[in-house]
Amino acid sequence: xxxxxxxxxxxxxxxxxxxxxxxxxxxxxxxxxxxxxxxxxxxxxxxxxxxxxxxxxxxxxxxxxxxxxxxxxxxxxxxxxxxxxxxxxxxxxxxxxxxxxxxxxxxxxxx
Amino acid sequence: xxxxxxxxxxxxxxxxxxxxxxxxxxxxxxxxxxxxxxxxxxxxxxxxxxxxxxxxxxxxxxxxxxxxxxxxxxxxxxxxxxxxxxxxxxxxxxxxxxxxxxxxxxxxxxx
Numbered sequence: 622x623x624x625x626x627x628x629x630x631x632x633x634x635x636x637x638x639x640x641x642x643x644x645x646x647x648x649x650x651x652x653x654x655x656x657x658x659x660x661x662x663x664x665x666x667x668x669x670x671x672x673x674x675x676x677x678x679x680x681x682x683x684x685x686x687x688x689x690x691x692x693x694x695x696x697x698x699x700x701x702x703x704x705x706x707x708x709x710x711x712x713x714x715x716x717x718x719x720x721x722x723x724x725x726x727x728x729x730x731x732x
Numbered sequence: 733x734x735x736x737x738x739x740x741x742x743x744x745x746x747x748x749x750x751x752x753x754x755x756x757x758x759x760x761x762x763x764x765x766x767x768x769x770x771x772x773x774x775x776x777x778x779x780x781x782x783x784x785x786x787x788x789x790x791x792x793x794x795x796x797x798x799x800x801x802x803x804x805x806x807x808x809x810x811x812x813x814x815x816x817x818x819x820x821x822x823x824x825x826x827x828x829x830x831x832x833x834x835x836x837x838x839x840x841x842x843x
Contacts, residue, residue: 701820709812
Protein backbone atom coordinates (compact mmCIF):
# COMPACT_ATOMS: atom_id res chain seq x y z
CA UNK A 622 0.00 0.00 0.00
CA UNK A 623 1.29 3.43 -0.87
CA UNK A 624 1.35 6.43 1.42
CA UNK A 625 -1.12 8.19 -0.84
CA UNK A 626 -3.83 9.92 1.20
CA UNK A 627 -6.51 9.46 -1.45
CA UNK A 628 -5.62 5.78 -1.98
CA UNK A 629 -6.16 5.31 1.76
CA UNK A 630 -9.52 7.09 1.56
CA UNK A 631 -10.51 4.90 -1.40
CA UNK A 632 -9.45 1.80 0.54
CA UNK A 633 -11.57 2.94 3.50
CA UNK A 634 -8.52 3.23 5.77
CA UNK A 635 -9.20 6.93 6.28
CA UNK A 636 -12.82 8.10 6.60
CA UNK A 637 -14.38 10.53 4.16
CA UNK A 638 -17.80 12.04 3.62
CA UNK A 639 -18.71 10.39 0.33
CA UNK A 640 -21.55 11.65 -1.84
CA UNK A 641 -21.08 9.32 -4.83
CA UNK A 642 -19.09 6.29 -5.90
CA UNK A 643 -18.96 3.94 -8.87
CA UNK A 644 -16.50 1.46 -10.32
CA UNK A 645 -14.16 4.18 -11.57
CA UNK A 646 -14.40 7.11 -9.15
CA UNK A 647 -15.36 8.23 -5.70
CA UNK A 648 -16.62 11.71 -4.82
CA UNK A 649 -16.26 13.10 -1.31
CA UNK A 650 -16.37 16.43 0.52
CA UNK A 651 -13.17 18.48 0.79
CA UNK A 652 -12.22 18.72 4.47
CA UNK A 653 -11.28 22.39 3.98
CA UNK A 654 -14.19 23.63 1.87
CA UNK A 655 -13.74 26.86 -0.12
CA UNK A 656 -17.45 27.12 -0.95
CA UNK A 657 -20.76 25.83 0.51
CA UNK A 658 -20.34 22.82 -1.77
CA UNK A 659 -16.74 21.67 -2.31
CA UNK A 660 -16.32 18.12 -3.56
CA UNK A 661 -13.38 16.13 -4.87
CA UNK A 662 -13.88 13.77 -7.80
CA UNK A 663 -11.15 11.14 -7.50
CA UNK A 664 -10.38 8.15 -9.73
CA UNK A 665 -9.90 4.84 -7.92
CA UNK A 666 -6.85 4.31 -10.10
CA UNK A 667 -3.79 6.06 -8.69
CA UNK A 668 -2.55 8.62 -11.21
CA UNK A 669 -0.23 11.30 -9.87
CA UNK A 670 -1.55 14.15 -11.99
CA UNK A 671 -2.96 15.15 -15.36
CA UNK A 672 0.64 15.08 -16.61
CA UNK A 673 0.54 11.30 -16.17
CA UNK A 674 -2.61 10.71 -18.19
CA UNK A 675 -2.40 9.49 -21.78
CA UNK A 676 -4.74 8.06 -24.40
CA UNK A 677 -5.25 4.93 -22.30
CA UNK A 678 -7.14 7.14 -19.81
CA UNK A 679 -9.54 8.70 -22.33
CA UNK A 680 -12.59 6.85 -21.05
CA UNK A 681 -11.73 7.61 -17.41
CA UNK A 682 -11.23 11.35 -17.87
CA UNK A 683 -14.37 11.73 -20.00
CA UNK A 684 -16.31 9.77 -17.37
CA UNK A 685 -15.02 12.13 -14.67
CA UNK A 686 -15.85 15.25 -16.68
CA UNK A 687 -19.33 14.15 -17.74
CA UNK A 688 -20.07 13.11 -14.15
CA UNK A 689 -19.52 16.69 -12.91
CA UNK A 690 -22.83 18.20 -14.09
CA UNK A 691 -24.71 15.16 -12.78
CA UNK A 692 -23.14 15.53 -9.33
CA UNK A 693 -23.72 19.29 -9.42
CA UNK A 694 -27.40 18.71 -10.18
CA UNK A 695 -27.69 16.17 -7.36
CA UNK A 696 -26.15 18.76 -5.03
CA UNK A 697 -28.73 21.34 -6.07
CA UNK A 698 -26.23 23.59 -7.86
CA UNK A 699 -28.78 24.82 -10.39
CA UNK A 700 -27.12 28.21 -10.77
CA UNK A 701 -23.76 26.84 -11.79
CA UNK A 702 -20.51 25.47 -10.47
CA UNK A 703 -16.75 25.68 -10.94
CA UNK A 704 -14.38 22.86 -11.75
CA UNK A 705 -10.66 23.16 -10.90
CA UNK A 706 -7.88 20.72 -11.65
CA UNK A 707 -4.46 21.63 -10.27
CA UNK A 708 -1.46 19.96 -11.91
CA UNK A 709 1.97 20.09 -10.29
CA UNK A 710 3.27 22.19 -7.43
CA UNK A 711 3.12 25.49 -9.32
CA UNK A 712 -0.46 24.70 -10.26
CA UNK A 713 -1.33 24.43 -6.57
CA UNK A 714 -1.63 20.65 -6.46
CA UNK A 715 -1.30 19.47 -2.86
CA UNK A 716 -2.22 15.78 -3.08
CA UNK A 717 -0.49 13.90 -5.88
CA UNK A 718 -3.40 11.66 -6.73
CA UNK A 719 -5.35 13.25 -9.57
CA UNK A 720 -8.55 14.96 -8.39
CA UNK A 721 -11.03 17.46 -9.72
CA UNK A 722 -12.48 20.09 -7.39
CA UNK A 723 -16.18 20.84 -7.82
CA UNK A 724 -17.24 24.10 -6.15
CA UNK A 725 -20.60 25.82 -5.88
CA UNK A 726 -23.45 26.97 -3.70
CA UNK A 727 -22.69 30.69 -3.95
CA UNK A 728 -21.79 33.20 -6.64
CA UNK A 729 -18.18 32.34 -7.37
CA UNK A 730 -15.86 35.31 -8.01
CA UNK A 731 -13.72 35.92 -11.08
CA UNK A 732 -10.13 34.80 -11.03
CA UNK B 733 -24.22 32.76 -37.74
CA UNK B 734 -24.82 33.10 -34.05
CA UNK B 735 -23.80 36.02 -31.86
CA UNK B 736 -21.42 33.76 -29.97
CA UNK B 737 -18.07 35.49 -29.42
CA UNK B 738 -16.07 32.26 -29.54
CA UNK B 739 -17.87 31.04 -32.68
CA UNK B 740 -16.80 34.31 -34.32
CA UNK B 741 -13.21 33.79 -33.17
CA UNK B 742 -13.29 30.22 -34.51
CA UNK B 743 -14.68 31.51 -37.82
CA UNK B 744 -11.88 34.09 -37.99
CA UNK B 745 -14.33 37.01 -37.86
CA UNK B 746 -12.74 38.26 -34.66
CA UNK B 747 -8.95 38.02 -34.28
CA UNK B 748 -7.31 35.98 -31.56
CA UNK B 749 -3.79 35.06 -30.58
CA UNK B 750 -3.86 31.34 -31.30
CA UNK B 751 -1.23 28.97 -29.96
CA UNK B 752 -2.74 25.68 -31.19
CA UNK B 753 -5.54 24.36 -33.37
CA UNK B 754 -6.72 21.03 -34.70
CA UNK B 755 -9.92 19.61 -36.16
CA UNK B 756 -11.72 19.65 -32.83
CA UNK B 757 -10.41 22.62 -30.84
CA UNK B 758 -8.61 25.92 -30.95
CA UNK B 759 -6.45 27.34 -28.18
CA UNK B 760 -5.88 31.07 -27.86
CA UNK B 761 -4.69 33.60 -25.29
CA UNK B 762 -7.22 35.11 -22.88
CA UNK B 763 -7.44 38.85 -23.58
CA UNK B 764 -7.58 39.54 -19.82
CA UNK B 765 -4.88 37.20 -18.53
CA UNK B 766 -4.89 36.27 -14.85
CA UNK B 767 -1.43 34.70 -15.00
CA UNK B 768 1.69 34.97 -17.20
CA UNK B 769 0.21 32.16 -19.30
CA UNK B 770 -3.60 32.18 -19.58
CA UNK B 771 -5.04 30.22 -22.48
CA UNK B 772 -8.54 29.15 -23.44
CA UNK B 773 -9.11 25.68 -24.89
CA UNK B 774 -12.29 25.94 -26.97
CA UNK B 775 -14.11 23.26 -28.99
CA UNK B 776 -15.02 24.24 -32.56
CA UNK B 777 -18.45 22.75 -31.88
CA UNK B 778 -20.71 25.23 -30.12
CA UNK B 779 -21.74 23.79 -26.76
CA UNK B 780 -23.11 26.27 -24.23
CA UNK B 781 -21.54 24.71 -21.16
CA UNK B 782 -20.56 21.47 -19.46
CA UNK B 783 -24.24 21.10 -18.54
CA UNK B 784 -24.94 20.54 -22.23
CA UNK B 785 -22.41 17.76 -22.73
CA UNK B 786 -23.51 14.14 -22.78
CA UNK B 787 -22.08 10.76 -23.76
CA UNK B 788 -21.93 11.83 -27.41
CA UNK B 789 -19.18 14.30 -26.40
CA UNK B 790 -16.96 11.76 -24.60
CA UNK B 791 -14.26 11.79 -27.22
CA UNK B 792 -14.27 15.59 -27.45
CA UNK B 793 -13.96 16.22 -23.72
CA UNK B 794 -11.22 13.60 -23.29
CA UNK B 795 -9.38 15.13 -26.25
CA UNK B 796 -9.58 18.56 -24.60
CA UNK B 797 -8.43 17.28 -21.22
CA UNK B 798 -5.53 15.19 -22.54
CA UNK B 799 -4.44 18.13 -24.69
CA UNK B 800 -3.92 20.32 -21.62
CA UNK B 801 -0.62 18.83 -20.40
CA UNK B 802 0.71 18.86 -23.98
CA UNK B 803 -0.11 22.56 -24.38
CA UNK B 804 1.31 23.30 -20.93
CA UNK B 805 4.55 21.56 -21.88
CA UNK B 806 4.75 23.52 -25.14
CA UNK B 807 4.28 26.72 -23.15
CA UNK B 808 7.17 25.78 -20.85
CA UNK B 809 4.98 25.27 -17.77
CA UNK B 810 7.27 22.61 -16.32
CA UNK B 811 6.38 23.52 -12.71
CA UNK B 812 2.68 22.98 -13.13
CA UNK B 813 -0.53 24.62 -14.25
CA UNK B 814 -4.16 25.10 -13.25
CA UNK B 815 -7.22 24.16 -15.26
CA UNK B 816 -10.56 25.90 -14.58
CA UNK B 817 -13.91 25.22 -16.17
CA UNK B 818 -16.76 27.54 -15.13
CA UNK B 819 -20.28 26.27 -15.70
CA UNK B 820 -23.25 28.62 -15.46
CA UNK B 821 -23.52 32.14 -14.11
CA UNK B 822 -22.95 31.17 -10.48
CA UNK B 823 -19.86 29.26 -11.56
CA UNK B 824 -18.46 32.46 -13.05
CA UNK B 825 -19.01 31.52 -16.70
CA UNK B 826 -18.98 34.69 -18.82
CA UNK B 827 -19.00 33.34 -22.39
CA UNK B 828 -21.57 30.62 -23.02
CA UNK B 829 -19.45 28.57 -25.38
CA UNK B 830 -17.71 25.86 -23.37
CA UNK B 831 -14.05 26.67 -22.67
CA UNK B 832 -11.31 25.47 -20.36
CA UNK B 833 -8.92 28.00 -18.82
CA UNK B 834 -5.28 26.94 -18.62
CA UNK B 835 -3.23 29.09 -16.25
CA UNK B 836 0.43 29.01 -15.31
CA UNK B 837 3.79 30.70 -15.35
CA UNK B 838 3.88 31.56 -11.66
CA UNK B 839 3.14 29.87 -8.34
CA UNK B 840 -0.65 29.80 -8.31
CA UNK B 841 -2.27 30.48 -4.93
CA UNK B 842 -4.70 28.24 -3.06
CA UNK B 843 -8.40 28.85 -3.49
